[in-house]
Amino acid sequence: MSDDRCELLCIDFDHAESLRAALPAAEQVTVRAERLRALGDPTRFRIAHALHVGDELCVCDLAWIVGAAQGLVSHHLRQLRSAGLVDSRRDGKLVMYRLNQTGHLLLGAAVGVPVTGELA
Template structure:
């Protein structure tokens, strides 16, 4: 028998039903996981961190800050935008990115959990 599971069925039904009613449904959980997954990439995490510090940056500035190519940064910034963690706007020939409130909140949780990993 595995030590990771109960050896007998022992459901505390009232408590289990209370917990079940307060746990996120499948679709909201899936959406939250997708947002979290967007920051699971080191390049996207660095881009999000740069946007947190710099507020609003163009792709060229983000590329310089992150030490990556404009094409790579553009791709990853777009992924952050698709996940709802960043927003973009065109300013003439420039594309400017900034974190959304959701992006700031999620990044804040990650940086609080592992500040040393992000150079804090």
């Protein structure tokens, strides 16, 4: 066989249809793919990992930890927040960031920590 396609059309319809019916809705797949894509950048992954082990951190601390400029870290935090992985809160003049449950679950799965709970 020279390529990755079957040379014969042979669908096990019952099995294939049951699997197709079990797939998540297109909207859910899009959200999940965006979350995975958000962790696909090495800097964002490092930021998320720092939040995973460090609980709640400000941009200044995160910039120091990951060795990147505060502006770049802020940019990546906005992307992680847009993807639904990070929550933030204002504490006086500081903005504190933390991974939410979805972020912890997804990052845990990425680093090989047993996953308990369900991704939204």
